[in-house]
Amino acid sequence: MSSHTYDYLDGNAAAGELSKIFAMDVTAAKGQCAHCGATKRFAEAHLYMLGPGVVARCAVCEHVLLRLVNVRQRVFLDVRGMTYLSLDAAQLEASSDLDA
């Protein structure tokens, strides 16, 4: 075990925050970690919701993939920890009945 003792959730816990920004379900997208190169579904990321926002870390190397912070009327999104995020365009058709 590592020295990390924080409890984390999986990336699905970010669905609410991310759905405010993206029309598509980012938790179903695949992202590549810019640190170790692992490509995984965002839902598999380790999500820390301890501060004023959300931090998602790579499930393999714990490098930060994404930070999202709400400051008054602005949302700051830092995704430099990911080389890319790959979304399924077919979702655009299916997401027309989002009533969550």
Ligand SMILES: [Zn+2]
């Ligand atoms: Zn990684």
